[in-house]
Amino acid sequence: MTDLLEQLRKAVGDRNVLSGAAVHTDYTHDEALTATAVAPLAVVLPSSTEEVADILRTASQLQLPVVVRGSGTGLSGGCLPVSDGILIAFDRMRAIKEIDPENQVAVVEPGVTLEELDGALAPLGLIYPVQPGEGSASIGGNVATNAGGMRAVRHGVTRHHVLGLEVVLADGTVMRTGGKFVKSSSGYDLTQLLIGSEGTLAVTTEITLKVQPRLAEAATILAPFATLAEVALAVPQIVSSGVDPSILEYIDVLAMSGITASAGLDLGVPDEIKAAALAYLVVVLEGTHAVRVEEDVDSLATLLSTLGALDVFVLPSGAGTALIAARERAFFVSKAAGADDIVDAVLPRAGIPAYLARVATLAGQCGALITGCGHVGDGNVHLSVFLQDDERRHALLDTIFETAIAAGGAVSGEHGIGTEKRSYFLDTSDTVNLELMRSIKRVFDPLGILGPERLFDTDKATA
Amino acid sequence: MTDLLEQLRKAVGDRNVLSGAAVHTDYTHDEALTATAVAPLAVVLPSSTEEVADILRTASQLQLPVVVRGSGTGLSGGCLPVSDGILIAFDRMRAIKEIDPENQVAVVEPGVTLEELDGALAPLGLIYPVQPGEGSASIGGNVATNAGGMRAVRHGVTRHHVLGLEVVLADGTVMRTGGKFVKSSSGYDLTQLLIGSEGTLAVTTEITLKVQPRLAEAATILAPFATLAEVALAVPQIVSSGVDPSILEYIDVLAMSGITASAGLDLGVPDEIKAAALAYLVVVLEGTHAVRVEEDVDSLATLLSTLGALDVFVLPSGAGTALIAARERAFFVSKAAGADDIVDAVLPRAGIPAYLARVATLAGQCGALITGCGHVGDGNVHLSVFLQDDERRHALLDTIFETAIAAGGAVSGEHGIGTEKRSYFLDTSDTVNLELMRSIKRVFDPLGILGPERLFDTDKATA
Numbered sequence A, B: 001m002t003d004l005l006e007q008l009r010k011a012v013g014d015r016n017v018l019s020g021a022a023v024h025t026d027y028t029h030d031e032a033l034t035a036t037a038v039a040p041l042a043v044v045l046p047s048s049t050e051e052v053a054d055i056l057r058t059a060s061q062l063q064l065p066v067v068v069r070g071s072g073t074g075l076s077g078g079c080l081p082v083s084d085g086i087l088i089a090f091d092r093m094r095a096i097k098e099i100d101p102e103n104q105v106a107v108v109e110p111g112v113t114l115e116e117l118d119g120a121l122a123p124l125g126l127i128y129p130v131q132p133g134e135g136s137a138s139i140g141g142n143v144a145t146n147a148g149g150m151r152a153v154r155h156g157v158t159r160h161h162v163l164g165l166e167v168v169l170a171d172g173t174v175m176r177t178g179g180k181f182v183k184s185s186s187g188y189d190l191t192q193l194l195i196g197s198e199g200t201l202a203v204t205t206e207i208t209l210k211v212q213p214r215l216a217e218a219a220t221i222l223a224p225f226a227t228l229a230e231v232a233l234a235v236p237q238i239v240s241s242g243v244d245p246s247i248l249e250y251i252d253v254l255a256m257s258g259i260t261a262s263a264g265l266d267l268g269v270p271d272e273i274k275a276a277a278l279a280y281l282v283v284v285l286e287g288t289h290a291v292r293v294e295e296d297v298d299s300l301a302t303l304l305s306t307l308g309a310l311d312v313f314v315l316p317s318g319a320g321t322a323l324i325a326a327r328e329r330a331f332f333v334s335k336a337a338g339a340d341d342i343v344d345a346v347l348p349r350a351g352i353p354a355y356l357a358r359v360a361t362l363a364g365q366c367g368a369l370i371t372g373c374g375h376v377g378d379g380n381v382h383l384s385v386f387l388q389d390d391e392r393r394h395a396l397l398d399t400i401f402e403t404a405i406a407a408g409g410a411v412s413g414e415h416g417i418g419t420e421k422r423s424y425f426l427d428t429s430d431t432v433n434l435e436l437m438r439s440i441k442r443v444f445d446p447l448g449i450l451g452p453e454r455l456f457d458t459d460k461a462t463a
Helices: A004-010 A049-061 A115-123 A141-147 A190-194 A228-241 A253-265 A271-276 A290-306 A317-328 A328-336 A347-364 A390-406 A422-429 A431-444 B003-014 B049-062 B114-124 B139-145 B192-195 B228-240 B252-261 B273-275 B289-305 B316-330 B330-336 B349-366 B392-405 B423-427 B431-444
Strands: A043-046 A066-069 A084-091 A096-100 A105-108 A161-166 A173-179 A203-210 A217-227 A247-250 A277-285 A311-315 A341-343 A369-375 A380-386 B043-044 B068-069 B086-089 B096-102 B105-107 B162-167 B174-178 B201-210 B215-226 B245-254 B279-287 B313-315 B340-344 B368-376 B382-387
Touching: A004 A049, A004 A347, A049 A066, A049 A161, A049 A203, A049 A390, A066 A141, A066 A203, A084 B096, A096 A115, A105 A115, A115 A141, A115 B423, A141 A203, A141 B316, A161 B382, A173 A190, A173 B431, A190 B431, A217 A228, A217 A290, A217 A317, A217 B316, A228 A247, A228 A277, A228 A290, A228 A328, A228 A347, A247 A253, A247 A271, A253 A277, A253 A317, A253 A328, A253 A369, A271 A341, A277 A290, A277 A317, A277 A380, A311 A317, A317 A328, A317 B289, A328 A380, A341 A390, A347 A369, A347 A380, A380 A390, A380 B215, A390 A422, A422 B201, A431 B192, A431 B431, B003 B043, B003 B049, B049 B068, B049 B086, B049 B162, B068 B139, B068 B201, B105 B431, B114 B139, B139 B201, B162 B192, B174 B192, B215 B228, B215 B273, B215 B289, B215 B316, B228 B245, B228 B289, B228 B313, B245 B252, B245 B316, B252 B279, B252 B316, B252 B330, B252 B368, B279 B289, B289 B340, B313 B316, B316 B330, B330 B382, B340 B392, B349 B392, B382 B392
Parallel strands: A043 A084, A066 A084, B043 B086, B068 B086
Antiparallel strands: A096 A105, A105 A203, A161 A173, A161 A203, A217 A277, A217 A311, A247 A277, A247 A369, A341 A380, A369 A380, B096 B105, B105 B201, B162 B174, B162 B201, B215 B279, B215 B313, B245 B279, B245 B368, B340 B382, B368 B382
């Protein structure tokens, strides 16, 4: 242990290796509701790719488990430390290295947060359109989980905006993939393989992102519906209509009252409609021309009326922004209300009504309260599950995930598997797929030191 | 050999194993200009996933090399047979299994061509927007090379539209990846790893594609420029402007005269402008509303004038379509003119002026003629190289590829590496990247039977 700390200090400087009481509790957890905080042997704060390479050479030599942390805003335990390993935290690698408007590219270190990047892009009329609801999240963390967010319905997820990576392999080798080009047919796409690998294949030290012109005009539409099923049935029609919404969310009545109360938000929905509404659809339209956005709002409003909306409210700009901001806090509202776990399964868009109906039945059967909201436009439903008993909750979640998979879906649409959804992932995954993933893991990380207990059972991953 | 044919006949039926004189010359090549036709031991025509699995079990047992062919329209020798192996051709796996408008998804067998799929989607108001210029190309081949095309600047490439695959592994195991959902954070993205792997990792038997609403309104703009450099410099400005072109192509004067002459096309460009123009920019704008497209045409025309266009022609609908169709035949025009090889390096968009200037210098130095056109909006330049002497042409291409890579690019933007660009790919690739790719190849195909001589040197891939 003394040797270890000594070697790490040599790599990053005395002040940048924290151990014992110097490890702030922030480093011991992420935002997953189910995880127990764990103190690592040491927290290491590199300031450069070379220092990361030094750290990994040491870790390889000592066969030391390594977990990587960005801002710690993950929801699946992806950066939960292990007690017999180190935590690399990117607090000191937060440089926006380059913004290149000609190539529509930004190059950042992994610790840069979404709001920092946005602050740098906005003055140039540019935007990185992946916005997973938490501005303090790091780009490195977004790459690790292939983060999504409300705008994925139009703009896609992290995977669609990362053009290249610099990573350090488990043995300390530095590798670059991709570059400032938007497509390539030149060998296997290692960039895509690394995205979403949750720190189990390599440690990302630089990210080249595709950025795009910022759309100046926006409008927010709120449509209450009498039933959740009607909301879910409306979604494919809206997607097919060609209005191309930037945001297409559903919020059930419980989630809506939670987030509006928490934000002190009055959306001006009359009481008689509130009383009849069991679910809300929120649609944001964006464009380059105000007139066009207004026209699209009109045609969408007409469409929503034919699809059974109780009314259609075009929110004033301030209220629209406030509603989206409040929706982004939905997780914290659930957490404050005492939610015991969250589920973010993804499934074919048209399968959502049946899925939500089944979830409601299952919740009723076991006395759980389940509220929901989510990216219904891309089939990614977020459920907050209130059921304290661990065993019964696990059984309920098992059934919910099985339902999603049987409907042609997957365990997580954007949160990732991490440590906390691993058992559900392993239980529901095809064994051929899993075996290939494990073999790929061994290719990148033969000693099995990167991201232990994430995605796989460690013993199997390194067997 | 008799044993082999016997086993294959058992798998697919007597009529569906071709050998000797029964192998039509079409099966012995693709469209690569540099490849020599090769007859395989046998051509096998499966009709189902199960038959493909049977064939691969036989191949594994006999350690028999396997090459896969769709329509044979590839440009890099990706489906060039090997003389000691078999060719699986998907002539009989051409079913469009499902079009699901609610989920905006199409499920197809690999032999389905782009024009067949378009024929099925158009009546539903849907489109698969990846259009690599050759309607007879198969979707399976598109997946193998991660095909792009003129519309990639707006809609992305094959990789961005494949949601899931069914593949057969080298040992005959059938595996499914992804599904009818548009995003996932549930383990490594094997779908993305398989796309663009050129038949070296697995054999694709079913593809789930994302489709989208068809845009009804379109306009084509032709802008002649005095120099190639001005065209290339205009491109980043157009991309930044937010008009979001569906097509953004440059065509140099030689390529333009070749393709218009070949198509018998008169675009109405006055002689004095033709005389002054060394390069043309072609921009297609598409949208849901005619008025908006017209407005965008106006603002783009203004922008083009400030960027140095000699004039701006808004082509009548028929001429616009004819120009795009003629541009799609550019390869065949080059081929008919006797081109000796083609290059489709991709690089950062803003690096194109310097790249093209360097290419012109290199061509001059070695007495080669190089004409060009290409997807300048996404940095993917297509060059036709006229230089008969193999050795000198190889040396020239080596330097051209080195130039592209030094500018931050890659060997191929959409054609793939195949057999014909392999030496350039191996010479210019980073060894760490290559070694990881080879190790991944060994995970999927430990016997090294799939796609021999493609991407890697076979001996190294299986070492």
